[in-house]
Structures are given as structure tokens and as C-alpha cells.
Amino acid sequence: MQRGAVSVVGAMLKGAIAGAIGVWVMDRLSTVLYERERDEVREREERARPRGLDPTRNLVTRVAEARGITLTGDARDQPALVVHYALGVVPGALYGLARAGRGASPLAGAALGLGLFVVNDEALNTALGLAGKPRAYPWQAHARGLVSHLALGLVTDAVLGLAHRVTAPCPEARVAPTPEVPEDRPDLTPDTAVPPAPIAS
Known part of the structure; x- marks a missing residue:
């Protein structure tokens, strides 16, 4: 594999790992x-969700049903978790x-988070029928x-910046040239020899 590749x-x-960490922080927040x-706010959100499920579980359920498979519980939740993390890992990469x-x-990290929020949460999920209409x-x-996705972007950027600093190659150390041993001073070695002083004019 070539160096560029x-x-x-x-x-x-590095970006994928940073994105995964960003998703983890986003979920906690x-x-x-x-x-x-x-409680009434949670209930309204629950009613707005198709089938009462979040977008990733709806996606997994839809794919499974297209294959004639019915998924519930962990059989549905585990693939949904993979999809959920992929939505942070792929953009992170x-x-x-x-x-x-x-x-x-x-600033770039915040833009990443904002972009993911607008594209995924506010546009694609609704367009694909994985989420209800925004006003619902x-x-x-x-x-x-919004806040959670901003955290995703900021954490992804911070972890990526840290990874760059940790893995950045160290600058090459400058090695002093070996002093020449004058022919008329055989008693000197390169370790003790010093460059000849300039001749005064």
C-alpha cells in the first residue's frame, strides 16, 4: 500500500473512532x-413517532419486514444500535x-453537528417515514x-484533534557535523576536535 493511501x-x-466517541457522548447527554x-412532553414525542419507535428502530423494522422477518426486543435493538453508531462513524471518517x-x-465541529442534525433529524428521517413530521x-x-448533535460534532472534532497531535511525526533531530581532525594533530579524535579558528586579517 502506497504512503498516500x-x-x-x-x-x-481516526475520524471514525472520534465519531464513535462523539455518538457515545451524544447519547449520554x-x-x-x-x-x-x-411526562406530557415525553408522551407527545411518543405519539409523534411512527409505531412509537425511534428512526433507527423503524429502519431496522422496515428492512426486516421487507424480508418477511419480524423483529422485537434485542433482535431489533442491537441492529438499530449499529445503525445509530454508523450515523456518527461514517460522517466522522x-x-x-x-x-x-x-x-x-x-467551529468546524459545531458545523458538523449542526449539519447532521438538520440532514438526519429534521429532513431525511421525516422524508423516509422513519419519524413523524417536525411539527408533531x-x-x-x-x-x-440540536444540543446533542452539537455535542457530537464538538467531541468528534476534539478527539480527532487530539489524535492528530498524538500521532504526528516528531521533527527530525538535527545532528551536529562531525569535526574534522587536523592532520598535524593525530592526538585528537572527532570527539575532541574543534573546528579551526578563523584566520584574523
């Missing part, structure tokens, strides 16, 4: 915010490639999604 793979791998919401060799940029959800659900 290796650098591309390395950049995408989203759970905390969800638990603080009132592409982000890692785009940001290869660059340091952390909170309480504003708290949208705010929670």
Missing part, C-alpha cells in the same frame, strides 16, 4: 436531557479525511436533538 486510511480511521422533560493534518476547530414533536425534542 496509508495516510487516507489513517485519517478516516440526550438521555440526561430526556429524563428532565415533563469523512470528517477525519477532510480535516487530515489539521488541529482541532470547535414538542420543541423540547428538537432542542434536545
